[in-house]
Amino acid sequence: MSANTEAAKSAAPIRIIVLGATGSVGQSLADIIERNPTQFEVVALVANRNAAALSDLAKRLNARSAVLADGRKYDALVEALHGSGIDASAGSEAVLEAVDRPADLVVGAVVGAAGLEPTMAAIKPGRRIALANKECLVCAGDLFMARIRENNAELLPVDSEHNAIFQVFETAQVDLIEKVILTASGGPFRTFSMEEMKTVTPAQALKHPNWEMGARITIDSATMMNKGFEVIEASHLFPVQYEQLGVLVHPQSAVHGLVQYKDGSLLAQLGSPDMRTPIAHCLAYPKRMDVPVKRLDLAALGTLSFEEPDLERFPALRLALEAMKAGGGAPAALNAADEVAVEAFMLGQIGFLDIPAAIEAVLEKLNAEGALTSASCVQDVLLLDDAARKRTREWVDARSN
Known part of the structure; x- marks a missing residue:
């Protein structure tokens, strides 16, 4: 040429x-x-x-x-x-x-x-x-x-957390990677008690402290189900075992992902919470392109804080981690049940804490029916998705009547 x-x-x-x-x-x-x-x-x-x-x-x-x-x-x-x-x-x-x-x-x-x-x-x-x-x-x-x-x-x-990990994940040295960590803002209810979360409204749940996103993902961030989904995604995107995947709550949303190596190094990708950054990274990869996002000013930010997620106050994350470990059709059923439950919450049919309660009940029912088997084709996935939605609507109807 x-x-x-x-x-x-x-x-x-x-x-x-x-x-x-x-x-x-x-x-x-x-x-x-x-x-x-x-x-x-x-x-x-x-x-x-x-x-x-x-x-x-x-x-x-x-x-x-x-x-x-x-x-x-x-x-x-x-x-x-x-x-x-x-x-x-x-x-x-x-x-x-x-x-x-x-x-x-x-x-x-x-x-x-x-x-x-x-x-x-x-x-x-x-x-x-x-x-x-x-x-x-x-x-x-x-x-x-x-x-x-x-x-x-x-x-x-494209997701900011996975894109961040992608940028600091040394594929050629995967055997030297100890842990992959996704960060979560904690959402609007990070400091709420279970009692306080019983009465939160869709309007409150839709006010994410850092990101501007669609309605469902914003509610999922409030329950921390979104972070659970992201851990499941990471288990497929990166050649690591699920035991190597972790979550840290990071309210400032400046660090989007980290990779821990066996030499003690902890590599992190930081940036302002703006989806144009990971999108541009994908569009220009392996190069980079100019994007007019607000530059992260660490001096102005002052403090970066981290904490372990509370699986008792945010059981949706626990359910996602359990579905990842169970494998088979559990993650697909988890997603379908969540989508229906979130919609029901936004319509005022159920409460905020009913979202994970509905999902857990549906997963238990489908598992008892032997429905959470691995899919051999997309049609199998869609059939399970439909079954989980049906079961969740039944749960919602029973709770709201």
């Missing part, structure tokens, strides 16, 4: 597909792309049902196509994109068709189990997958990682 050809290749824009384009990760991603328009070519933007938000984003990013998973919103999307020259489509088949288009990078940021099938389908030989969807690894980690390996695809973690 000539030098000129090599230069042309290096200058070519990165072709990108975004799943979950209108969510919080998608919005942060869009900000980076808008600031670097020549570096990226947006092949497709995929969202759930918000035609207005998707069309606006597609126009801003000069996307080739915009796709809604909800087929009923097709006409609204066509109308919103009228005259833009951007292709519009909708429905589950349209989503799978979108991820099949030629691209260099696919960002998987769909919230919930709905992101499992399209993100799995997006894994193609040689492709780079920037993963922000927890369910791919929580619900189907073994299947997902097997598909990554089979296709020789490259997986980059």
